[in-house]
Amino acid sequence: MENLDHEASQEIAEDREHHSLWLTDRILAQLRSSAKIGVPFITLCILAVISVASLSLYLLLLRWSQAQGDFYLLEGRNLYRLFQLLSTLFVTYCFARFIIEGNKTWRLLRYSESNDDALLEGTERLGKMFFWLTFCGGAYLGSLIVKTVWRYAM
Amino acid sequence: MTNTPLDAPSHFTPYEDDRPAGQWMEGYWADIAVWAKRLSIVILIYFVWQVYNDIMSLENMSELDPSLIAMFAALFLFDAVLIGFLGYFCFRFAQYLERALKDQDQMVLEKAFLQLYRFMILGLINAAAWLLSSLVEWVNTIQIMTEYN
Numbered sequence: 001m002e003n004l005d006h007e008a009s010q011e012i013a014e015d016r017e018h019h020s021l022w023l024t025d026r027i028l029a030q031l032r033s034s035a036k037i038g039v040p041f042i043t044l045c046i047l048a049v050i051s052v053a054s055l056s057l058y059l060l061l062l063r064w065s066q067a068q069g070d071f072y073l074l075e076g077r078n079l080y081r082l083f084q085l086l087s088t089l090f091v092t093y094c095f096a097r098f099i100i101e102g103n104k105t106w107r108l109l110r111y112s113e114s115n116d117d118a119l120l121e122g123t124e125r126l127g128k129m130f131f132w133l134t135f136c137g138g139a140y141l142g143s144l145i146v147k148t149v150w151r152y153a154m
Numbered sequence: 155m156t157n158t159p160l161d162a163p164s165h166f167t168p169y170e171d172d173r174p175a176g177q178w179m180e181g182y183w184a185d186i187a188v189w190a191k192r193l194s195i196v197i198l199i200y201f202v203w204q205v206y207n208d209i210m211s212l213e214n215m216s217e218l219d220p221s222l223i224a225m226f227a228a229l230f231l232f233d234a235v236l237i238g239f240l241g242y243f244c245f246r247f248a249q250y251l252e253r254a255l256k257d258q259d260q261m262v263l264e265k266a267f268l269q270l271y272r273f274m275i276l277g278l279i280n281a282a283a284w285l286l287s288s289l290v291e292w293v294n295t296i297q298i299m300t301e302y303n
Contacts, residue, residue, distance in 0.1 A: 020174050020175070020258060021174070021175040021179075021180060021254065021255070021258055021260060021263055022172045022173065022174055022175060022260055023172065023173045023174070023175050023179070024172050024260070024264070025172070026264055027263065027264055027267050030264070030267040030268060030270070030271055031267060031270075033271055034267070034270050034271045034274045037271070037274040037275055037277075037278055038274055040278060041274060041277050041278045041281055044278065044281035044282055044284075044285055045281050047285050048281055048284045048285040048288055051285060051288040051289060051292060052284070052288045055288060055291055055292055055295065058295075059295070120178060120179065120182075123179060123182045123183070123186075124182050126182070126186055127182055127185040127186040127189060130186055130189035130190050130193055131189045133193055134189050134192045134193040134196055137193065137196035137197065137200065138196055140200075141196060141199055141200060141203070144203065
């Protein structure tokens with residue numbers, strides 16, 4: 001009877017094993033391939049955000065410098081320009097956080113073949129990378145909608 | 155040897171050196187699936203916005219040369235296709251990851267990471283296109299400022 005119970009519990013454990021998720025060679029190879037693309041992707045994002053943010057800020061400050069007289073927040077388009085400046089800075093900040101997390105993620109996952117800590121930390125940071133990219137995208141879309149509505153209202 | 159019906163669920167048999175993912179890894183994957191799905195929704199909204207803007211821009215260009223309009227239309231279409239596929243692969247990655255965790259299905263988990271790889275390839279192409287367009291804008295801005303001065 002004891003043997004039967006032992007066999008039954010072994011079967012249950014084996015069955016549970018068959019239904020758990022596994023870190024196979026294919027998955028790990030897929031992660032490393034993604035990491036090989038991830039590192040140049042982050043490099044391009046760094047260059048692109050520097051270019052786009054600097055251009056946006058340059059044009060904003062140029063328009064601001066052409067305004068004459070004293071600065072009153074609620075006069076003319078000053079409030080709108082201030083909103084543009086703050087939203088650009090905020091979106092750039094969120095994108096920079098995405099770049100930092102993404103850079104760490106892909107560098108860790110690239111060397112995860114023989115390093116379990118790198119694999120675990122890289123996977124954790126992948127979630128943070130998606131979080132910051134979603135937050136940045138949401139902030140950017142929100143600012144686009146507000147600017148469009150504001151422009152039509154002015 | 156027993157006969158198994160064709161519609162019987164296939165069980166994954168791990169190799170000797172395969173390791174179980176464990177609770178921590180599955181917890182991280184669950185977190186990734188949630189944010190990847192939200193990101194795909196953001197990309198989809200941006201895709202709709204971009205298509206709307208492109209159509210409005212093409213309407214405003216009606217006075218230009220038809221070959222120029224065709225060139226801009228092709229560029230806008232290429233841009234829309236890139237963004238569309240980026241959102242699609244992100245959504246499929248999130249969907250497969252959620253399903254793999256819910257059903258504990260190894261095959262679906264492997265499909266999920268394939269979608270992640272495709273998402274990264276599209277991301278690389280999008281980032282390159284974004285950098286190129288911003289450099290073109292810089293060149294235009296410098297040209298305008300030079301003429302203005």
